[in-house]
Amino acid sequence: MQKRTWLMAAAMLASVAPSAAQTIYPLNRAEILEGSRFDFKVEFPNAPTSADVKVTINGKPVNEAFGREAQFVQNEEGQKHSALWLRGAQLPAGQYAIEATQGSEKATVNWTVYATEARKAKNVILFVGDGLSVAHRTAARILSKGWEQGLYGGELAIDDMPNMALISTSGTDSIVTDSANSASAYTTGHKSCVNALGIYCAKNALTLDHPKVETISEVIKRKRAGMAIGVVTNSEIEDATPAAMVAHTRRRSDFNDIVKMFFDVQPDVIMGGGSPNFLPKSTPGTKRTDDLDFIAKFKEAGYALATTKTEMNAAVAGGSKKLLGLYNTSNIDGAFDLRLAKKGSISKFPDQPDVVEQTKAALEMLKGAQDGFFLMVESARIDKYSHSLDWERAVFDTIMLDNAVKAAKDFAGDRNDTLIIVVPDHAHPISIIGTYDDDRPGQLLRDKLGTYNESLPPNYGPRDADGYPTKLDTSRRLAVAFGSYPDTCDTGRPYLDGERVPAVKGPDGKTNIANEKDCTGPLATRKQGNLPFDANSGVHAADDVLLTAMGPGAERFRGHKPNTFVFRVMAEALALGGK
Amino acid sequence: MISHRPHLLPTLSRRGLLTGLAALPVSLRAFAAEAETLTFDGLYKSFGVLGFQFSDRATFLRGKPVRMLGYMAPPLKPESHFFVLTREPLAICPFCQSDADWPVDIVVVFMRAATPMVSAGQKVAVSGRLEIGSATDAETGFVSQIRLVDAGFHSV
Numbered sequence: 001m002q003k004r005t006w007l008m009a010a011a012m013l014a015s016v017a018p019s020a021a022q023t024i025y026p027l028n029r030a031e032i033l034e035g036s037r038f039d040f041k042v043e044f045p046n047a048p049t050s051a052d053v054k055v056t057i058n059g060k061p062v063n064e065a066f067g068r069e070a071q072f073v074q075n076e077e078g079q080k081h082s083a084l085w086l087r088g089a090q091l092p093a094g095q096y097a098i099e100a101t102q103g104s105e106k107a108t109v110n111w112t113v114y115a116t117e118a119r120k121a122k123n124v125i126l127f128v129g130d131g132l133s134v135a136h137r138t139a140a141r142i143l144s145k146g147w148e149q150g151l152y153g154g155e156l157a158i159d160d161m162p163n164m165a166l167i168s169t170s171g172t173d174s175i176v177t178d179s180a181n182s183a184s185a186y187t188t189g190h191k192s193c194v195n196a197l198g199i200y201c202a203k204n205a206l207t208l209d210h211p212k213v214e215t216i217s218e219v220i221k222r223k224r225a226g227m228a229i230g231v232v233t234n235s236e237i238e239d240a241t242p243a244a245m246v247a248h249t250r251r252r253s254d255f256n257d258i259v260k261m262f263f264d265v266q267p268d269v270i271m272g273g274g275s276p277n278f279l280p281k282s283t284p285g286t287k288r289t290d291d292l293d294f295i296a297k298f299k300e301a302g303y304a305l306a307t308t309k310t311e312m313n314a315a316v317a318g319g320s321k322k323l324l325g326l327y328n329t330s331n332i333d334g335a336f337d338l339r340l341a342k343k344g345s346i347s348k349f350p351d352q353p354d355v356v357e358q359t360k361a362a363l364e365m366l367k368g369a370q371d372g373f374f375l376m377v378e379s380a381r382i383d384k385y386s387h388s389l390d391w392e393r394a395v396f397d398t399i400m401l402d403n404a405v406k407a408a409k410d411f412a413g414d415r416n417d418t419l420i421i422v423v424p425d426h427a428h429p430i431s432i433i434g435t436y437d438d439d440r441p442g443q444l445l446r447d448k449l450g451t452y453n454e455s456l457p458p459n460y461g462p463r464d465a466d467g468y469p470t471k472l473d474t475s476r477r478l479a480v481a482f483g484s485y486p487d488t489c490d491t492g493r494p495y496l497d498g499e500r501v502p503a504v505k506g507p508d509g510k511t512n513i514a515n516e517k518d519c520t521g522p523l524a525t526r527k528q529g530n531l532p533f534d535a536n537s538g539v540h541a542a543d544d545v546l547l548t549a550m551g552p553g554a555e556r557f558r559g560h561k562p563n564t565f566v567f568r569v570m571a572e573a574l575a576l577g578g579k
Numbered sequence: 580m581i582s583h584r585p586h587l588l589p590t591l592s593r594r595g596l597l598t599g600l601a602a603l604p605v606s607l608r609a610f611a612a613e614a615e616t617l618t619f620d621g622l623y624k625s626f627g628v629l630g631f632q633f634s635d636r637a638t639f640l641r642g643k644p645v646r647m648l649g650y651m652a653p654p655l656k657p658e659s660h661f662f663v664l665t666r667e668p669l670a671i672c673p674f675c676q677s678d679a680d681w682p683v684d685i686v687v688v689f690m691r692a693a694t695p696m697v698s699a700g701q702k703v704a705v706s707g708r709l710e711i712g713s714a715t716d717a718e719t720g721f722v723s724q725i726r727l728v729d730a731g732f733h734s735v
């Protein structure tokens with residue numbers, strides 16, 4: 001989210017004068033899976049000729065090191081730089097020093113190309129909790145397991161896993177990242193920049209022309225004929241995290257191109273929202289700008305199509321092994337709306353599966369794959385609801401993620417051949433600071449806040465069989481604070497009439513102001529924002545996130561790691577290294 | 580959460596087509612009086628994953644003058660021939676959180692003359708001739724399914 005940030009980032013990239021030194025892609029300290037494909041590019045400022053520059057890899061000329069001929073482009077795209085390109089490069093394991101010399105300027109980067117040993121896991125299931133922060137997790141445990149005298153009534157499925165690591169999520173351009181860049185680190189093992197998927201952010205003007213790095217789906221499809229791939233989300237399928245499985249673009253909003261990339265890679269199971277980008281432009285409701293009919297194309301390629309939960313279950317029961325499931329034109333509704341509030345788009349799409357049902361269906365279809373499977377499951381709206389400061393919806397979707405992980409753990413059982421990883425892609429600044437108690441004296445929301453020993457436990461309604469509380473608008477509620485917000489009004493209560501809208505555009509059309517809808521009522525409190533005036537929702541945080549894992553290969557997770565390490569562990573568990 | 584327009588739009592201009600029409604001395608109020616009112620809720624009879632079906636009323640009103648209430652999406656230029664009409668103000672549209680682009684049930688408005696835009700989020704009444712069916716704007720590549728053309732608007 002936060003398009004403003006990406007556009008600014010893109011604009012800055014475009015306007016910055018050629019940097020003093022030449023830039024080598026992949027960037028310094030890249031860790032590259034042996035035999036995976038990447039585009040090698042060196043950019044030289046001030047558009048020199050090929051005679052003016054020299055590039056070596058461990059002292060050898062580029063052509064010799066890669067065994068293929070690199071292309072030199074002077075004045076690339078008419079810009080004031082030249083470029084040396086070698087698309088689809090591969091290298092054997094080892095340490096590499098790359099030197100690019102231009103006149104008296106020398107730039108050096110170092111890469112590690114790592115091999116993988118014997119295969120440890122037949123299957124890998126990667127759960128991404130988008131925006132999942134520690135407080136979401138704590139709140140999910142309180143809501144779904146209960147709390148009494150300092151102890152929880154039980155552990156979440158995501159808690160009860162033997163391995164854990166603290167993960168940092170930064171990108172190449174920013175300490176605080178977005179979901180495209182961070183998901184891309186998991187699916188490629190390379191750091192990238194805000195708004196980008198499966199590429200390094202170079203000077204190319206066209207979003208699809210930047211130097212690419214191979215995704216785990218592409219490596220598997222290229223090397224493992226018998227292995228299946230699944231991509232499951234409750235966002236639009238073209239959105240950042242699922243797109244990271246297949247996409248190479250500098251701009252995550254290239255939805256129509258991303259649909260084509262899904263078709264090119266052909267993951268076996270594809271489920272989410274976002275159908276309009278599959279429909280030819282002649283169909284009312286489409287968002288395509290061409291005549292391509294990707295519903296028809298996937299059907300021709302042997303996919304069953306499901307547009308409802310009923311159709312999804314029928315496809316599973318009918319033995320489908322390839323499924324395109326599109327259940328909403330936009331995002332699939334979150335657990336809070338599916339179960340309690342019935343707002344969002346429930347009236348338009350009454351038969352949508354939740355992430356748990358999608359996960360179970362995907363496992364059913366993938367588990368027969370002869371050489372195992374790789375499944376990515378995203379609970380996407382933890383992030384989206386945190387942007388709108390609607391913590392109850394975010395926490396319901398955390399419980400939903402946990403139930404999906406439980407389904408995967410049930411599948412993995414005692415088979416000891418399935419690596420399960422649960423990881424957020426970045427954090428939101430969110431914390432639990434006590435409880436609001438309507439019985440406390442005073443008229444203001446802050447009068448109702450009990451802190452420390454004055455915070456009585458919440459009295460949410462009884463939990464249903466899936467661990468969701470059945471009543472949230474009770475007299476004692478968690479007090480949850482966000483660290484980043486626009487001008488807004490806080491009610492201290494759940495938003496039963498639909499997702500919270502913290503701010504709206506003001507009269508000048510630029511500044512965002514509090515949404516007056518939330519500014520009246522018994523406890524409504526006006527809060528002056530701490531974000532720039534053009535922000536209308538919360539922003540991501542740089543805080544590290546918690547990864548938990550189990551199964552063969554999971555023992556590699558300990559201490560603190562960069563997000564790219566998640567790719568490495570999965571590639572090692574599946575032994576994806578080598579030609 | 581949408582704070583910017585999709586990249587498709589910026590160069591839009593229908594000057595060539597509309598110069599002639601701009602001269603027509605049609606009073607907006609008179610035009611509005613004879614126009615049938617169409618609502619966002621009344622545009623489609625089915626709203627599905629695989630596309631929409633226009634309502635019988637929308638189909639019946641095709642080519643006829645209609646009046647619609649909606650919100651002006653944040654305009655690209657202070658004065659334009661073109662804007663996007665949405666069911667909800669975009670900044671507070673619950674369906675607008677996907678980063679990529681518009682809600683699916685937008686109506687594109689082509690005015691009979693370049694007109695000063697009002698500030699984003701302003702509720703407007705638009706009167707124009709209803710066009711339905713896929714059309715691609717030659718200059719921008721912007722694809723629309725439902726349009727009000729030869730239109731005018733006023734704030735409400």
Ligand SMILES: [Zn+2]
Pocket residue numbers: 001002131179383384387540
């Ligand atoms: Zn986000």
